[in-house]
Amino acid sequence: MSSSAQHPLVPLARPPRAVPPPRPELTRARECLISGTAEGLARHLGVSTGLVRAMFIALTVLSGAGVLLYVWCWVFTPWEPGKSAPSRKAPVAWVLLAVGALLELIMLQQLGTGYMLGVYLPDLGVDGSMPMLLDLGILLLGPVVLLVGAALWADLIDRIDPTRGPRQAGVVRGIAVVLLVVMVVAMVARPTGPVLLLAPFAGLLAMFASSLMHRWRELSGERVRRIREEQRSEMAAHLHDSVLQTLALIQNRAGASSEAARLARAQERELRAWLYDGDAPADSDLPTDLRDYAGALELDYPVHIDVVSAGLSTERASGELAAAAREAMLNAARHAGGEVSVYIEGSTSGVDVFIRDRGAGFDLDEVPGDRLGVRQSIIGRMRRAGGSGTVRSDENGTEVHLRIAGAPLRSEDA
Amino acid sequence: MSDSIRVVIVDDHSIFRSGLRADLDETVEVVGEAADVPSAIATIREKMPDVVLLDVHLPGGAGADATGGESVIRGSAPTTARFLALSVSDAAEDVVRVIRAGARGYITKGSSGVEVSKAVHAVAGGDAVFSPRLAGFVLDAFGAVAGETAAVDDELDRLSAREQEVMRLIARGYAYKEVAAELFISIKTVETHVSAVLRKLQLSSRHELTVWASERRLL
Numbered sequence: 001m002s003s004s005a006q007h008p009l010v011p012l013a014r015p016p017r018a019v020p021p022p023r024p025e026l027t028r029a030r031e032c033l034i035s036g037t038a039e040g041l042a043r044h045l046g047v048s049t050g051l052v053r054a055m056f057i058a059l060t061v062l063s064g065a066g067v068l069l070y071v072w073c074w075v076f077t078p079w080e081p082g083k084s085a086p087s088r089k090a091p092v093a094w095v096l097l098a099v100g101a102l103l104e105l106i107m108l109q110q111l112g113t114g115y116m117l118g119v120y121l122p123d124l125g126v127d128g129s130m131p132m133l134l135d136l137g138i139l140l141l142g143p144v145v146l147l148v149g150a151a152l153w154a155d156l157i158d159r160i161d162p163t164r165g166p167r168q169a170g171v172v173r174g175i176a177v178v179l180l181v182v183m184v185v186a187m188v189a190r191p192t193g194p195v196l197l198l199a200p201f202a203g204l205l206a207m208f209a210s211s212l213m214h215r216w217r218e219l220s221g222e223r224v225r226r227i228r229e230e231q232r233s234e235m236a237a238h239l240h241d242s243v244l245q246t247l248a249l250i251q252n253r254a255g256a257s258s259e260a261a262r263l264a265r266a267q268e269r270e271l272r273a274w275l276y277d278g279d280a281p282a283d284s285d286l287p288t289d290l291r292d293y294a295g296a297l298e299l300d301y302p303v304h305i306d307v308v309s310a311g312l313s314t315e316r317a318s319g320e321l322a323a324a325a326r327e328a329m330l331n332a333a334r335h336a337g338g339e340v341s342v343y344i345e346g347s348t349s350g351v352d353v354f355i356r357d358r359g360a361g362f363d364l365d366e367v368p369g370d371r372l373g374v375r376q377s378i379i380g381r382m383r384r385a386g387g388s389g390t391v392r393s394d395e396n397g398t399e400v401h402l403r404i405a406g407a408p409l410r411s412e413d414a
Numbered sequence: 415m416s417d418s419i420r421v422v423i424v425d426d427h428s429i430f431r432s433g434l435r436a437d438l439d440e441t442v443e444v445v446g447e448a449a450d451v452p453s454a455i456a457t458i459r460e461k462m463p464d465v466v467l468l469d470v471h472l473p474g475g476a477g478a479d480a481t482g483g484e485s486v487i488r489g490s491a492p493t494t495a496r497f498l499a500l501s502v503s504d505a506a507e508d509v510v511r512v513i514r515a516g517a518r519g520y521i522t523k524g525s526s527g528v529e530v531s532k533a534v535h536a537v538a539g540g541d542a543v544f545s546p547r548l549a550g551f552v553l554d555a556f557g558a559v560a561g562e563t564a565a566v567d568d569e570l571d572r573l574s575a576r577e578q579e580v581m582r583l584i585a586r587g588y589a590y591k592e593v594a595a596e597l598f599i600s601i602k603t604v605e606t607h608v609s610a611v612l613r614k615l616q617l618s619s620r621h622e623l624t625v626w627a628s629e630r631r632l633l
Contacts, residue, residue: 252526345553
């Protein structure tokens, strides 16, 4: 129903605005008293929460219409978008439990006396055993329903609430079970109809069923996870046996630096990452970063880069060391090609990176001054970062050694 | 025994076997092939090769967690053959297990025929074949990076200073010859050090070996 249609019918207390702003969506608040229904409705209608609550209570007096409306709104209103678990301010489970316990006390006191809530039943013109049984049954149902309701609320709704959780659920359920058992014992001890015993038993059963439902849900979730894991490892085994072998063979037969071999190697790397590292968190530490960069270089240049790492590196991928190492790898791929070895060693005293190629080599002193690659991007960068960079080159290839000490790095981090 | 090296290839992929057979140079003679554990053991008994090129993963291995390659080495136990493990992208755990079972080294299946032939020669001569990755793994697993150094040479759980130097250079991509030149020692000495490291890798009870292996992948 649009808001404009309401205007002629419902006189509003405030003067109607010319252009009403769009109403907030009808959603239930995650920070709520009981279910967030009243809060959500109030927000949507632009009135105070208290007013909406008062309306529900007032309607309840009209033969329970308010309760029905409340439940209807509750069921059909979604939670407002967000990730946090809903947190309820009202201790609904405890209130239900307390009221249930109180009713049970009254009931137990008057069990078999002919009184109901302090009124002598025969006074009301109720006599004979059958009607009395019926009334007692209704009296019995009150505490049973409340106790079961408390236990179910604590178990199914409050369990995910971070401020309550499974511990509260256990306590509430324990108290509810004890109260029901007391009820059964009291009823057996006094002369009541055996049919009435069904009520507390049904209550106990309902509580038990809710915990069974939990187990079942957990079990089926576990099963789905296991099946997924099995399928994944089966697939990994199959791909390992077929595709990876073929890719290795292609590289082998096509020659190290041919286009086909490079493509096969890139594919192999991708597949392997998917097969084995899929679950691992994508941490961007130095070895992982340089490995990724090596993969990218292999696609662009006829080069085969082998990245080996030892020790644990505290060095970040964004650091100067990584930038210098990437520059050195790029130089090796561009000028030398063929086989390039990268070795990263991280220890407590510092991090070392070696980049070695098998190219023709060059003389650092003969590199013209306007070429900034080696002098600025590698050696200069390392010196500015407080480390060192050395380049050793002869006819058998070039090796760049980058080193950064561990101690100053840590004080910089702190 | 003729002057060429007699080799048996054990791999469950016929396409890979034929590819490797074609790629090996003429100093290596392929005398047999096998596709699973029982036939591999039978072939090795019958042909008595110098070197067995052994896939890490094979069907027909004994036990659920055996990799197959391991079972072949244990199954053909009294043999003069030396084993060289081949792997595609196996977990370090599996490669280390095959080496601990007695393989003299491992190379990747992506290696060229020339590289494989070279490795076969090295293994046939009694040397160990260490890839940069395996060297990095060894440095890690024996605590060399953390600064642990063996006080005496025959200590099994740590590497001596010289062994660490050799391993570090291999991890940096140096060939044995280059390692020798760098450290001013002979190639024979380098090979001795590498063999000593291989022996430690096979015999050490250092618990990190298995922990590292299961956490990391060599390839």
